[in-house]
Amino acid sequence: MDRDHRESASEPGAGIEPVDPHLLRSLREHVHERLRGLIIAGRFREGERLHERELADLLRISTTPVKDALRMLEGEGLVRIEARRGVFVLFGPRRAYEMAMARAAVEGVMAGIAARRIDDSGKADLAGLVSRMEHATEHGDLEEIVALNERFHGAISTIARCEYLQSRLDSQRMYDHARRLAVLGDLEERRAGFREHSAIARAIAARDADHAEREMRQHILRSARHFLNHVFGTGLEDRDYVE
Amino acid sequence: MDRDHRESASEPGAGIEPVDPHLLRSLREHVHERLRGLIIAGRFREGERLHERELADLLRISTTPVKDALRMLEGEGLVRIEARRGVFVLFGPRRAYEMAMARAAVEGVMAGIAARRIDDSGKADLAGLVSRMEHATEHGDLEEIVALNERFHGAISTIARCEYLQSRLDSQRMYDHARRLAVLGDLEERRAGFREHSAIARAIAARDADHAEREMRQHILRSARHFLNHVFGTGLEDRDYVE
DNA sequence: GATTGAAATCTGAAATTTCAGATTGCAGTC
DNA sequence: GACTGCAATCTGAAATTTCAGATTTCAATC
Numbered sequence: 001m002d003r004d005h006r007e008s009a010s011e012p013g014a015g016i017e018p019v020d021p022h023l024l025r026s027l028r029e030h031v032h033e034r035l036r037g038l039i040i041a042g043r044f045r046e047g048e049r050l051h052e053r054e055l056a057d058l059l060r061i062s063t064t065p066v067k068d069a070l071r072m073l074e075g076e077g078l079v080r081i082e083a084r085r086g087v088f089v090l091f092g093p094r095r096a097y098e099m100a101m102a103r104a105a106v107e108g109v110m111a112g113i114a115a116r117r118i119d120d121s122g123k124a125d126l127a128g129l130v131s132r133m134e135h136a137t138e139h140g141d142l143e144e145i146v147a148l149n150e151r152f153h154g155a156i157s158t159i160a161r162c163e164y165l166q167s168r169l170d171s172q173r174m175y176d177h178a179r180r181l182a183v184l185g186d187l188e189e190r191r192a193g194f195r196e197h198s199a200i201a202r203a204i205a206a207r208d209a210d211h212a213e214r215e216m217r218q219h220i221l222r223s224a225r226h227f228l229n230h231v232f233g234t235g236l237e238d239r240d241y242v243e
Numbered sequence: 244m245d246r247d248h249r250e251s252a253s254e255p256g257a258g259i260e261p262v263d264p265h266l267l268r269s270l271r272e273h274v275h276e277r278l279r280g281l282i283i284a285g286r287f288r289e290g291e292r293l294h295e296r297e298l299a300d301l302l303r304i305s306t307t308p309v310k311d312a313l314r315m316l317e318g319e320g321l322v323r324i325e326a327r328r329g330v331f332v333l334f335g336p337r338r339a340y341e342m343a344m345a346r347a348a349v350e351g352v353m354a355g356i357a358a359r360r361i362d363d364s365g366k367a368d369l370a371g372l373v374s375r376m377e378h379a380t381e382h383g384d385l386e387e388i389v390a391l392n393e394r395f396h397g398a399i400s401t402i403a404r405c406e407y408l409q410s411r412l413d414s415q416r417m418y419d420h421a422r423r424l425a426v427l428g429d430l431e432e433r434r435a436g437f438r439e440h441s442a443i444a445r446a447i448a449a450r451d452a453d454h455a456e457r458e459m460r461q462h463i464l465r466s467a468r469h470f471l472n473h474v475f476g477t478g479l480e481d482r483d484y485v486e
Numbered sequence: 487g488a489t490t491g492a493a494a495t496c497t498g499a500a501a502t503t504t505c506a507g508a509t510t511g512c513a514g515t516c
Numbered sequence: 517g518a519c520t521g522c523a524a525t526c527t528g529a530a531a532t533t534t535c536a537g538a539t540t541t542c543a544a545t546c
Contacts, residue, residue, distance in 0.1 A: 068314065296526090304501090307501065326529070
């Protein structure tokens with residue numbers, strides 16, 4: 001309602017924007033998304049072989065978009081393609097944690113930049129999201145928590161305005177949705193995540209770049225470790241990763 | 244000579260290893276390497292259009308490996324592919340600096356991990372490389388400096404043993420070789436780089452992870468800024484990037 | 487049974503053809 | 517001249533075919 005009210009009736013083009021060329025998703029992107037989801041959900045063991053023609057048969061499409069999707073997965077470090085030998089899955093606890101480390105490093109830098117760039121409008125956005133996250137945390141609204149988490153991290157990216165750094169994060173996603181919900185069923189874990197989000201937002205609002213970065217990194221690494229312990233049991237060498 | 248001496252004559256298989264599947268480079272990789280080099284050398288303006296069929300004609304190959312190479316470049320953030328519209332270059336000073344930032348973030352983490360994992364053999368390797376870098380710095384042996392720089396960073400990666408993090412670095416390379424040599428022609432710049440390398444090696448040898456990370460990040464960002472100022476003149480917003 | 491070499495089969499890479507959406511050019515109408 | 521609609525052309529996406537290296541199978545030889 002507020003939205004319609006703000007658009008002036010004297011602007012006939014109001015609300016009309018250029019069509020985003022990415023709205024139509026290609027076959028390759030569909031395949032990529034599906035295979036990626038299966039890999040991080042653990043459907044394939046680490047080292048398991050994927051079969052290009054078999055996948056194409058199952059999906060009722062030609063091998064071309066399957067090849068392209070596998071190439072994308074290779075670029076993300078989730079599979080290894082050996083010419084004329086096969087495609088092998090590269091996802092296990094170690095890889096997942098290294099992905100989290102890469103994410104922590106890059107997103108930490110972005111949080112630092114956001115702290116330098118924040119304005120009042122950005123502060124209000126973050127505060128609003130934190131408030132909603134607190135509510136969802138206490139009420140156990142798990143899907144809402146996941147969605148707000150996305151929005152929180154997205155808001156920081158918007159403030160930071162580092163398009164390339166953000167693009168690097170897309171390939172570091174290693175959470176399986178269903179398992180993430182399972183982990184968030186634990187109130188203490190939810191509260192820990194919320195405390196961390198709050199600390200990040202406070203540091204950014206205070207323009208404390210170093211602190212924002214540190215909080216962001218710790219948040220990402222701690223929650224990743226918790227998640228991976230839940231999914232894989234023990235499997236990580238702790239020595240390298242103490243923060 | 245020392246090498247041959249170390250291999251025992253009683254081991255008939257000595258020196259025989261599995262064939263690395265990547266030894267034979269595919270057409271796609273050749274095209275990727277060439278196009279990548281041209282892009283970071285500034286052969287194409289930011290926003291300039293690349294033409295898939297034209298490139299295939301020039302290279303005397305089919306469009307398939309050209310498509311694949313362009314896809315790889317897209318994954319690296321160096322081009323944007325719009326379906327049925329064209330391929331557009333995304334490389335300019337801002338992108339180059341964001342690439343350096345991503346590299347600084349990830350490689351900083353790796354330096355910290357190396358500091359935790361270092362052993363005596365690793366210390367000796369780094370010390371040896373630093374010694375050779377000092378010599379090349381004072382004698383203006385530019386190609387040697389570039390090669391030793393690669394080896395220095397590679398040695399740290401070997402110590403850190405984070406395969407995935409290392410793989411993320413491959414797509415963050417943004418130095419044009421010829422221009423890099425030009426920048427290194429300046430003795431003060433060479434010395435600054437050497438001082439930074441030394442500081443990194445010292446921090447790693449001292450197992451001071453935080454310090455190693457900080458030194459690595461500063462080294463990468465400072466030298467990138469210097470390089471980009473040389474190549475592009477001013478063009479970066481300094482405000483975001485103060486370290 | 488062990489070894490060797492050739493044939494058959496498998497596999498991703500590359501070439502070629504076709505497809506389908508996007509853009510441009512041109513002719514007709516007002 | 518401005519506008520509209522259609523045809524021609526352009527472009528990356530996808531399908532299909534072929535290629536060339538890798539692996540397996542099978543038959544012959546010792």
